[in-house]
Amino acid sequence: MAKTDRPPRERRRSLPDWFKKPLPEGGATTAVRNLVEGLGLHTVCESAKCPNLNECWSRKTATFMVLGNNCTRRCFFCSVPKSTPDPVDPDEPRRVAEAARRLGLAHVVVTSVDRDDLADKGAGHFVAVIRELRAAGDFVVEVLTPDFKGRPEGADEVAAAGPDIFNHNIETVPRLYKTVRPGASYEGSLALLARAKRPGVLTKSGLMVGLGEEPPEVLDVLRDLRAKGVDIATIGQYLRPSDRELPVARYVPPAEFSEIAAKGRAMGFLGVYAGPFVRSSYNAGAVYAAIRR
Numbered sequence: 001m002a003k004t005d006r007p008p009r010e011r012r013r014s015l016p017d018w019f020k021k022p023l024p025e026g027g028a029t030t031a032v033r034n035l036v037e038g039l040g041l042h043t044v045c046e047s048a049k050c051p052n053l054n055e056c057w058s059r060k061t062a063t064f065m066v067l068g069n070n071c072t073r074r075c076f077f078c079s080v081p082k083s084t085p086d087p088v089d090p091d092e093p094r095r096v097a098e099a100a101r102r103l104g105l106a107h108v109v110v111t112s113v114d115r116d117d118l119a120d121k122g123a124g125h126f127v128a129v130i131r132e133l134r135a136a137g138d139f140v141v142e143v144l145t146p147d148f149k150g151r152p153e154g155a156d157e158v159a160a161a162g163p164d165i166f167n168h169n170i171e172t173v174p175r176l177y178k179t180v181r182p183g184a185s186y187e188g189s190l191a192l193l194a195r196a197k198r199p200g201v202l203t204k205s206g207l208m209v210g211l212g213e214e215p216p217e218v219l220d221v222l223r224d225l226r227a228k229g230v231d232i233a234t235i236g237q238y239l240r241p242s243d244r245e246l247p248v249a250r251y252v253p254p255a256e257f258s259e260i261a262a263k264g265r266a267m268g269f270l271g272v273y274a275g276p277f278v279r280s281s282y283n284a285g286a287v288y289a290a291i292r293r
Contacts, residue, residue, distance in 0.1 A: 016251050018276055019237075021055070029057040035102060036062065039095045042069045044111050044281070047080045049241040052282050063109040063144070063281040064096050066129060067122050071113035073183050077171070077208065079241035085117050093128040097136035107285030108133055109167075111144035122146065123154030130161040140164045142204075142284055147184055147192055155195040165232070165288065166196040167204040169280055170225065173217040180211055180246065194228040202270070202291075206234035206280035212249040215256070222264045222272070231270045232287065235260055236278035252276070 036043055044065040045053045056062060068086030071078075100108045110129050115122040126143055133139050142165035148154030159166050170193075174186040189205075197203050205225050209218060218235065225233055235257065240248050257274040264272030270291040273283075 018254055028060050029054055032057040032060055032062055035099060039099050041095055041099055049079050050279060051239060052277055052279060060103050061105065063111055065111050066092055066096065067112040067115050067125055072116040073114040075181050076246045077180050077238060079245060080113060085115060088125060093132040096129055097132040100133060100139060101136050105139065107140040107288060109142045109144060109281040109284050112146060114146045116149050121148040121151045121154050123148055123157045126158045127161040130163055140288055142167055144280055147189055152192060152195060155192045159196040159198055159201050163201060165202045165204050167280060168192055169206045170221060171207055172211055173213040173221055175217065176211055176213060190224055190228050193230055197229045202231045203229060204232040205230050208236060208238035209252050210238040210248050210250050211246060218260060219263055222267055226267045226269060233264055233269050233272045234278050234280050235274035237276040
């Protein structure tokens with residue numbers, strides 16, 4: 001698929017039974033929305049149309065997305081807007097820390113759009129966010145970074161700032177990269193994760209299934225991640241956000257996710273979390289707590 005091509009349109013298929021989820025009760029979701037909007041922040045929960053938004057926001061957790069709401073990449077699995085990037089807001093790190101404090105978070109996850117237009121590809125902004133969070137409270141800080149395209153030393157700078165978890169998603173198997181993640185490099189993402197690995201910083205990565213990969217390819221990716229010292233892996237079902245993104249090739253049953261997780265744990269990961277609703281930052285605090293016991 002050429003970089004400018006659109007994925008083919010498909011008729012919406014019904015979700016399998018295991019995707020039926022009750023909506024949470026209460027007004028916490030509205031409270032989170034009002035707080036985020038009031039502080040002029042973005043969340044990947046909204047921008048990427050996460051299916052867990054209502055559940056997470058009802059528990060007053062959210063994944064902050066910094067450096068604006070417009071991405072410089074055109075990945076064909078993601079609904080984050082692709083447009084002219086917003087100017088960098090130097091006050092945004094402070095507001096992220098303020099939101100985390102007001103929400104009463106113990107575990108804070110911060111991600112960003114790709115900012116290939118910036119000289120440092122956004123690394124310095126992540127450093128500023130980490131510093132503001134450290135100054136604002138006793139948070140567990142997890143960053144979910146882009147690949148800092150063309151500037152791998154961005155991993156050094158962000159990891160040196162002292163996050164508890166450095167997360168970068170591998171997303172899919174190497175065979176599907178040109179279709180799913182044009183503009184990115186499988187080997188480059190592995191190298192970034194290896195570069196971020198250091199004492200005191202756990203590394204984490206996630207991938208989606210249901211895009212046309214074969215089960216043995218998923219296990220090969222897990223082996224590659226483990227070979228780079230990655231500590232935590234997450235595997236979840238790809239869901240098509242809209243007709244502009246790639247169609248779902250297959251809905252993976254829960255039993256297959258359980259099998260993947262068991263085989264991954266046998267490879268030596270501190271934690272492998274797999275399931276239809278698993279996302280990279282889903283239940284991130286509980287995941288971290290489980291491996292620290």
